[in-house]
Amino acid sequence: MLSRESSAALMGAVTAFIYKEARLQDEHAYEAWEALWTDDGIYWVPANGDDIDPEKEMSVIYDNRSRISLRIKQLLTGKRHTQTPQSRLRRLVSNIELLDEQASGDISVASNSMVFESSLRDDTIWAARNEYRLRYVDGELRMAYKKVILVNNEKALFTLSFLI
């Protein structure tokens, strides 16, 4: 159990991390965003519910670290047509909470987010519950896990080719 002082300090560090991640995503800072991940990172956007088994059922995104890297490489080619021109994005992140500590020592965090996307098709609003596992690596916070639970993940979704 963290003391009140250390908990407040951790909350400050975690909040700063999540705000930074949001800004890097909004501004398509692909390489800087990729650098936030640990070597064992998992980036998961379930479909058809919040707690499906991604090893058995289809997810919108279920990237291990190497596929995260491939996704970024594709965006960096500048020929990922659905991001040429890039979506204009701004997201609000709120309700950041520290959850129970993981046995592994990873820090469990949850937040809500709402993203406004303006693309060639139209303007689209995305809303999600985000769950993170963060870890200190060489004194810096990193993401080991990010799960994005879209509010409308049971419905037919428009193309989602930016970093959610």
Next chain:
Amino acid sequence: MNVVPRASQWGELIRPDRVHGSLYSDPAIFEAELQNIWYRIWVYVGHESEVPNANDYVVKSIGPQSVIMTRDEQGKVNLLLNRCSHRGNQVCSYDRGNARSFTCPFHSWTFANDGRLVGYAFPDGYEGQDKSKLALGRVTRVQSYRGFVFGSFAAEGPTLEEHLGGAAETIDRLVRFSPEGEVEVTAGFLKHRVKANWKFILENECDGYHPAFVHSSIFGVADSAIGKLYGGASTAVTRDYGNGHTEIDLRPEFRKRDAPMSWFGTTEERLPDYTARMKAAYGDQKAREIMIDGTPHVMIFPNLFIAEIQMFVIQPLAVDDSVQHVTALQFKGAPDMNRRLRQQTMGSVGPAGLLLADDSEMYERCHRGVLARIPEWIFLGRGERRERRDELGFKVGHVTDEIPSRGIWSHYRSLMEKP
């Protein structure tokens, strides 16, 4: 134009090497397509493996309409319209489940999962009514081919076998990839919505001209051999099976490679359990041939696309609004193969897919493009002068030729001209 052409006028919009842009954008033509195609011919609805047990159900669709696919207590698969026969309320609100009956939440009418009306609330007041005339609507004809369930609202017309014609063989070719000879649809669907006419999707599925350009971003970074299949030097072919069914046949390229599982970017060594099961099921030589040839890339008109490792179902909602339902194919008795099929499918398709998100971007841009009035026509003449017939008499051409689009539009015209 907003006026449905008379039978004699479709030829003015559909010519051998070009089609009129209004065919993608005119709401009146979309309504006519619902009547002449979606609510008449055989349309793929679901797979028997989605309702494996008695009383299982799953909600599917035919065009914009909600259809409940049930397996009743006798084991029969039914396609029921999701519409109470009393006031039209939807009787089923969940995507899937297990239920002997559906009770309408409005006035508590209850229907058995074969569609029969079994009871209504406060039965006094209904004296003399014939319950058998108040059943749930049914898709008139229901038939399966190797587990793939199709429905037709027309009481008469071609049988499913006649509709599938030569394309049935592609489904036979697919199910061989299960050591038990069966496909399973058990991984759940990604539902990807696009603001585009459904026919842009339909035509793109066997368009071998675009991959080198639309997918260059992923071919360039993914160390994938897929890109080479669609180049100018490729020996792969496009095929028109008639009835609107089209194929990209990649077997010539895979046979040149002569390496089992090369079509899937892997090797027998990396799938030892699958390879052993295939050899036990088919014998060494036959299994080797199957695993060299690879699965088909076939578009069964109007809505079932089998794309090597995944299955798409095209759903039109409006003239400019469509959903691509997509799932990983799963082969019965092939757990190690199935895991890879799921992983590859999740990576490539759906709203965030490394491949399909870019295709969908093209559909939407084409749709906005055809709203411009000039030059009016969509040109489909690529490869017209080098078409030939294969040994079975089907038209074939180079993998980048527009034989599939021409075949689709020729069949489309014949359907739309029928009264």
